[in-house]
Ligand SMILES: Nc1ncnc2c1ncn2[C@@H]1O[C@H](COP(=O)(O)OP(=O)(O)O)[C@@H](O)[C@H]1O
């Protein structure tokens with residue numbers, strides 16, 4: 262149901278010790294959004310993502326999932342909320358002692374009561390979705406960086422999560438695969454109603470798939486724009502336009 | 511039940527999925543999907559349709575999903591099985607009856623950019639072939655070890671001629687890691703070993719009424735053999751494993767390749783400081799271990815077996831000769847070199863996964879202890895022959 266606030270970030274400040282990476286972030290992700298977190302290298306995109314998915318406690322502020330205050334509910338509730346998102350890490354983060362099929366199957370084994378044969382079918386389908394059909398028995402060490410990344414996405418999608426958080430999906434992918442991934446993200450949103458949060462600085466993706474976005478600034482250590490990226494590219498803050506035009510504006 | 515002319519129905523409870531089939535024309539079949547097709551329940555395999563789909567005269571497949579309440583990958587996996595079978599059996603599939611999202615995602619799964627898979631993994635091998643492979647791997651290990659030994663020797667040569675590049679600070683870091691930080695465990699173990707030696711000696715020497723020779727036994731035993739052996743084994747477990755894990759992780763992160771491409775010898779930069787640190791520190795630790803062991807012997811003799819403090823001390827001095835120290839120190843140095851060699855060897859030849867790092871660490875300890883034992887026997891025989 263587009264329109265209901267799904268994730269609400271309120272006065273979020275993230276820091277490593279005394280070093281404040283980003284402060285006072287406020288934004289809302291609606292259900293069915295493809296929400297882009299953009300910004301230059303090292304501005305704190307990954308750090309923000311870690312706070313969103315419950316890996317790193319923010320220094321101040323919090324994140325609400327449909328009204329539930331993630332950082333102030335019990336550990337059990339946190340676990341329940343965590344199960345609603347799938348996360349793809351920047352480097353894939355595949356478990357190196359498991360084959361691709363086992364990587365994708367593990368969440369299914371843990372959280373569903375499906376028969377092994379069903380799980381195998383689902384795993385093959387997920388791998389086919391990310392363009393890795395036939396690679397079931399490969400181990401992560403036998404794959405290229407881009408392939409590992411796509412396998413990481415297949416694992417993040419294993420349980421059909423409500424919210425899919427992906428960190429730099431298309432960096433390291435060839436143009437065809439990057440395009441395929443963008444299409445896949447749109448289809449997941451349209452077909453399954455998944456809300457997708459994408460950390461990226463890939464201009465083509467930002468402009469073609471983003472329905473909403475924030476821009477994190479590395480100098481002022483806070484966000485300086487939110488809104489539809491296409492509009493931001495036309496009429497947004499000067500810094501954002503500069504970023505979205507590769508420094509030409 | 512949906513539809514009136516169902517030929518057959520596989521339906522679970524009302525909350526669940528429903529699947530029906532209906533003939534359409536002479537050569538057509540319509541599949542009617544309804545209910546919830548979600549992963550939180552047990553879903554059917556596409557093979558429940560295999561008999562119908564396998565009919566010889568089947569040419570067209572249609573879908574209807576008017577009463578589909580909810581779906582996710584569960585449905586997609588089911589349909590993708592059906593589509594794959596149809597594609598292989600010359601059945602034309604009309605997906606228009608499916609929700610648009612389902613159609614798009616099914617297309618995505620079949621439309622990924624081309625991948626070529628040449629590096630197929632070997633299939634699971636039987637016991638005999640695994641034994642064979644393990645044996646071959648083991649034998650292949652020897653040239654690898656010799657090759658690494660050669661590289662290290664060359665690197666030593668560069669060090670002696672002042673051409674090896676490594677950072678002094680690395681060396682001192684390793685020295686600290688191997689020396690001061692290992693003191694506690696070396697103290698505990700040598701003390702207990704000294705105590706064991708004293709008891710062992712006391713029991714045997716009482717038979718001949720010469721308990722004072724406990725001092726000789728403990729002193730010579732600790733200084734010549736046991737101090738170095740225990741230290742070597744402790745360092746193999748502590749430091750050899752750490753070396754393998756550090757270098758192995760660097761291998762996984764391609765850090766060692768980065769050295770190579772820069773033309774910096776990873777052996778000079780990483781292996782040399784570690785070997786030097788152990789060759790320097792293990793003899794010192796050996797000396798310390800011997801001292802702790804003798805102290806333990808003294809305490810046991812004094813408190814348990816009523817041997818005088820001064821008596822034990824002079825007997826120890828009388829027993830110890832400088833050659834015993836030389837033997838102990840040289841053994842310590844050699845064991846240190848063996849441990850460092852094994853640790854660095856396994857680390858540098860580590861595979862590219864977390865599992866491989868674990869194997870490298872294990873194998874470093876095993877190889878280290880094996881090499882220590884071999885060198886211990888060799889050196890004992892040589893020193894005996896030389897009469898030292
Ligand atoms: N574990 C850490 N400890 C200290 N500082 C960190 C750590 N991880 C990242 N940083 C710093 O935080 C900033 C943001 O990093 P990150 O979120 O990874 O950036 P990016 O936007 O490229 O994903 C960087 O300046 C980085 O130096």
Ligand SMILES: [Mg+2]
Pocket residue numbers: 306307308351428
């Ligand atoms: Mg990042």
